[in-house]
Amino acid sequence: MTEQDFSRLSRIAFDVSGIVLSDAKKELVYSRIARRVRALGLSRFSEYCEYLDREKEKELNEFINSITTNLTSFFRESHHFEFLAKEIITQWRKNPKEPIRIWSSACSTGPEPYSIAITLRKNIKVDNLDIRILATDLDSDVLKKAKSGEYPLKEIELLPRDYHNCFYKNEDGAKARIKDEYKGLIQFNRLNLLGPWPMKKKFDVIFCRNVVIYFNKDTQVELFNRLHDALKPNGYLMIGHSENLYGANHLFKPLGRTIYQKK
Ligand SMILES: C[S@@+](CC[C@H](N)C(=O)[O-])C[C@H]1O[C@@H](n2cnc3c(N)ncnc32)[C@H](O)[C@@H]1O
Structure with missing residues (x-):
């Protein structure tokens, strides 16, 4: 991913979502967009930038989904x-x-x-x-x-006992709903x-x-x-x-x- 590719992608991210992709986020953008590059059968980031420009309707959503950070948890900041x-x-x-x-x-x-x-x-x-x-x-x-x-059952089991009955255990035993x-x-x-x-x-x-x-x-x-x-x-x-x-x-x-x- 060249400087030019990164600045093209950062500009689009900022314009659409307000998310600022500083230089410190380069590694992260690289790994997340590399997945899109592979999934689309492309071989270069510059090809991805062109694809994104050309197929905005189709790809913009995928691009935005790739750059958001979604870390969260139940009762975070309780x-x-x-x-x-x-x-x-x-x-x-x-x-x-x-x-x-x-x-x-x-x-x-x-x-x-x-x-x-x-x-x-x-x-x-x-x-x-x-x-x-x-x-x-x-x-x-x-x-x-x-x-x-x-959610994974493991995640729910980490919650205080009082909350366990807010979920059903799925039959597979791995997830809770x-x-x-x-x-x-x-x-x-x-x-x-x-x-x-x-x-x-x-x-x-x-x-x-x-x-x-x-x-x-x-x-x-x-x-x-x-x-x-x-x-x-x-x-x-x-x-x-x-x-x-x-x-x-x-x-x-x-x-x-x-x-x-x-x-
Ligand atoms: C780190 S999560 C925070 C989740 C939750 N609020 C919490 O504190 O646990 C940040 C969320 O903000 C969303 N996000 C980023 N830019 C956004 C925007 N412009 N409009 C709406 N949501 C946005 C991301 O998709 C992501 O799911």
Whole structure:
């Protein structure tokens, strides 16, 4: 992969997804795109760049799916789910008629929205309420996995015992599937955080965790402004452990440990 190939691919990644592929990511891009080069029967990265230019409709999705980083886990950064259970849900209990909308805005393979659904069911009688979780991601492959709700059994067995009964064991014994009562609370859709957001209703809580780290500062500030707009008054924003609001700090009140409230 020449410098020119890498800069062509980085430019496309940035334009489409906002993801910045710095020089430090060269090895990673090399190994991920090499798979596409082989799968398409090509022999050079330059041929792949030309193919991507020529067949954008067909290949762009595959390219984007190849460059996203999808690391996630159930109850990752557990303090967010504790805050949801102890602080936010406690307020909702006082106002059971209000609709509740939660957005997991870079949901990857699904553990984040399922952790939200589990937290809701375990702490409030959701069947009497108008509660919906929207789970979106740019990467269509991870969304497919998220929708399936299937995870290696080993991953589920690592969770505290209390959560084991949220899953069915598959007959093959190797996988576990989230129960429908949790899945039923979630709507999965493909959505690019940089593109238009078709949702008309505002959200009570937005999880936007471990995704802005891949964006530059300008993209982050613009996104945090849009997330601010997408929240109801006093709505909550959860971000990742290594992220902060920088140029959008004035819009939110910090509540500690990467939890913010719309001002
Ligand atoms: C590291 S995962 C974070 C998953 C989850 N939020 C968590 O914290 O465990 C980052 C996700 O952001 C998604 N992503 C990257 N750029 C995006 C964009 N422009 N719009 C929507 N999702 C994006 C990736 O596909 C990936 O699944």
